[in-house]
Amino acid sequence: QVQLVQSGAEVKKPGSSVKVSCKASGGTFSSCAISWVRQAPGQGLEWMGGIIPIFGTSNYAQKFQGRVTITADESTSTAYMEVSSLRSEDSAVYYCARTPTVIANYYYYGMDVWGQGTTVTVSS
Amino acid sequence: QSALTQPASVSGSPGQSITISCTGTSSDVGGHNSVSWYQRHPGKAPKLMIYEVSHRPAGVPDRFSASKSDNTASLAISGLQAEDEADYYCSSYTSSSTLVVFGGGTKLTVL
Numbered sequence: 501q502v503q504l505v506q507s508g509a510e511v512k513k514p515g516s517s518v519k520v521s522c523k524a525s526g527g528t529f530s531s532c533a534i535s536w537v538r539q540a541p542g543q544g545l546e547w548m549g550g551i552i553p554i555f556g557t558s559n560y561a562q563k564f565q566g567r568v569t570i571t572a573d574e575s576t577s578t579a580y581m582e583v584s585s586l587r588s589e590d591s592a593v594y595y596c597a598r599t600p601t602v603i604a605n606y607y608y609y610g611m612d613v614w615g616q617g618t619t620v621t622v623s624s
Numbered sequence: 625q626s627a628l629t630q631p632a633s634v635s636g637s638p639g640q641s642i643t644i645s646c647t648g649t650s651s652d653v654g655g656h657n658s659v660s661w662y663q664r665h666p667g668k669a670p671k672l673m674i675y676e677v678s679h680r681p682a683g684v685p686d687r688f689s690a691s692k693s694d695n696t697a698s699l700a701i702s703g704l705q706a707e708d709e710a711d712y713y714c715s716s717y718t719s720s721s722t723l724v725v726f727g728g729g730t731k732l733t734v735l
Contacts (some may be wrong), residue, residue, distance in 0.1 A: 545713055545715070
């Protein structure tokens with residue numbers, strides 16, 4: 501059973517960037533898409549974007565277009581999510597999550613495996 | 625404010641049944657069979673309970689069921705158990721540029 505293991509907590513200054521990783525353990529990315537979802541304190545879940553690793557094609561919610569970059573390294577079964585120009589409102593727990601399909605509109609379907617979450621704190 | 629509207633809280637006694645609603649629009653819930661439901665215990669990652677409106681992944685008890693009517697989806701839990709106490713979130717594909725929207729979450733308390 502595949503597990504998604506994320507990198508550790510980060511503390512960043514406003515205006516800087518953060519890159520969070522998500523590695524598949526016990527499986528590969530060969531037949532799935534990976535999404536990134538965040539939850540800020542007191543807020544709901546928010547889908548940021550995703551990628552189909554074997555194709556390298558990524559999609560973004562318009563809110564994050566241009567400030568978030570999602571990539572994947574199929575050789576290491578690791579996905580990455582980078583947020584630039586960080587502001588305090590980006591302080592949140594960031595999750596990666598898998599959808600077991602490689603069709604283009606993978607975001608139509610549910611996410612069945614989630615990482616443990618990475619806390620990103622943006623503070624001066 | 626979340627795109628999909630859920631009640632902030634629901635409660636029930638062990639053995640009882642409850643329903644959680646999730647209201648959207650024709651651009652999301654009403655227009656697509658894409659509704660998913662997630663269970664989240666404090667400090668844990670979300671767990672997929674329902675996908676494509678009414679389908680249960682392997683391992684999810686059949687006490688959990690879901691449906692959709694017009695712009696509102698519903699999650700029903702029968703035979704409530706203490707372990708069901710958690711936050712529940714709905715989500716849906718949306719034809720807007722957001723692509724995926726979530727509800728604000730519903731806290732289920734088992735009395």
